[in-house]
Amino acid sequence: MSGWPLAATCAAIAALALGALALVQQRRLRDLRERLKGVAFELERLQQTCSRFAPPPVLERLINEEGEVAAERKVVTALFADLVGYTALSGQLEPAVLARVLNGYFQRVSDAIAEHHGYVSTFLGDGILAYFGAMEPNPWQCNDAARAALAMRAALSAYNEELAKAGLPRLAIGVGLHRGSGLAGMIGSRERREYGFVGRTVNLAARVQALTREHNVDILLTEEVRSQLDGSFELRAMPPAELKGITGKVATFALLGNA
Numbered sequence: 001m002s003g004w005p006l007a008a009t010c011a012a013i014a015a016l017a018l019g020a021l022a023l024v025q026q027r028r029l030r031d032l033r034e035r036l037k038g039v040a041f042e043l044e045r046l047q048q049t050c051s052r053f054a055p056p057p058v059l060e061r062l063i064n065e066e067g068e069v070a071a072e073r074k075v076v077t078a079l080f081a082d083l084v085g086y087t088a089l090s091g092q093l094e095p096a097v098l099a100r101v102l103n104g105y106f107q108r109v110s111d112a113i114a115e116h117h118g119y120v121s122t123f124l125g126d127g128i129l130a131y132f133g134a135m136e137p138n139p140w141q142c143n144d145a146a147r148a149a150l151a152m153r154a155a156l157s158a159y160n161e162e163l164a165k166a167g168l169p170r171l172a173i174g175v176g177l178h179r180g181s182g183l184a185g186m187i188g189s190r191e192r193r194e195y196g197f198v199g200r201t202v203n204l205a206a207r208v209q210a211l212t213r214e215h216n217v218d219i220l221l222t223e224e225v226r227s228q229l230d231g232s233f234e235l236r237a238m239p240p241a242e243l244k245g246i247t248g249k250v251a252t253f254a255l256l257g258n259a
Contacts, residue, residue, distance in 0.1 A: 071185030076133040076197060077145040077177060077225060078205035079118065081109060081152065083126040084172040084213065092169060101163065102126065105171055108159050112151035116144045121196060129205075131197055134184050142179055142228035146255055149175045149219045176209030177221035177255075179228060207243040208252055214241065219255040226253050234259045 083089070083105070090098055106128065110120050113130045117138060122129045132148070133141035152175065160170040182199025208220050215238050226235060234256040240249035 071183050071187075073181055074134060074184045074197070075179065075181045076131045076184070076201065077141045077179040078197070078201050079113065079128075079130045079132065079145050079149065079175065079177055080202070080205040080209045081128045081130075081149075081173050081175045082209055084174055086126040089169060089171075097168070101168060101171070104159060104162075105156070108155040109152045109173075112155045113148045116148035116151060117141075118144065118148050121194075129202065134195075134197055142177075142225045143230055143232075145177050145179075145225065146221065146229060146233055149177060149221075149255060150257060153218060173218060174209045174212035175219045176205045176207070176212065177219070177225045178205040178208055179222070179224040180204065204243070204246060204250070207246060208250070211241055211243065211252060215239075215252070215254065217254040220252045221255055223251045223253075232258055 089101075093101065106123060109128060113120055113128075116132075118130045118132045119135055120128060120130045121134075130148070132138060132145040138144065152173065156171060156173060163170055178201055180199065180201035182197050182201045184197045185195070186193045187196040187198065188194055204222065208222060212218060212220050217238075220238065221235075229235075235253040236256055238252045238254055240251045242248075243250050
């Protein structure tokens with residue numbers, strides 16, 4: 001019996017040691033969980049930041065391939081939109097009010113583009129550049145672009161009602177659509193790169209957008225787009241016009257609505 005207290009003491013010490021070890025392990029696991037949460041938060045924040053410069057499909061390819069997205073030649077439909085009379089508008093409104101009006105406009109037209117499978121590439125002052133068929137093959141890209149333009153028209157009409165109730169000027173836009181080939185990929189400097197599309201297609205879409213003022217319409221598209229549309233759109237042929245930097249006259253069509 002004399003050995004019992006010693007054995008009990010050893011057992012108690014061993015139990016205390018195991019308990020202390022368990023507490024240490026629990027603390028380590030808790031710290032590890034907190035670190036993992038922090039890493040997950042930072043990763044999510046980084047992905048959200050990167051998504052402003054490249055769409056999710058491109059980011060996935062970057063992660064999977066552990067390298068840059070190789071530039072590739074693609075046929076896409078470019079949509080270029082611009083506010084009509086922006087210079088006069090900017091002179092009428094206080095900067096804070098102007099920023100709020102522009103943000104509301106950009107949000108609504110961006111939503112209309114995204115809902116029709118388009119990708120908003122860039123905001124250029126009061127202009128917006130978007131692509132259809134740039135992220136993945138899309139044989140219906142011209143139909144999607146035309147429907148997006150019509151949705152932009154409808155969204156702007158609803159937004160103008162809100163602006164009018166607030167005593168603010170109504171907005172008007174010009175939209176140009178053109179389909180053609182170009183180089184798509186991550187483009188830019190070491191410090192900043194964006195997923196972009198380079199080529200004559202973008203320039204022509206911008207020129208066609210500017211032509212909307214001359215023809216007094218809000219949406220114009222080229223023959224390259226018209227030839228790919230199905231029969232659900234109502235179009236009106238416009239007189240061929242010469243465009244800056246473009247050889248020969250360009251045939252355009254006003255997009256009136258869905259037939």
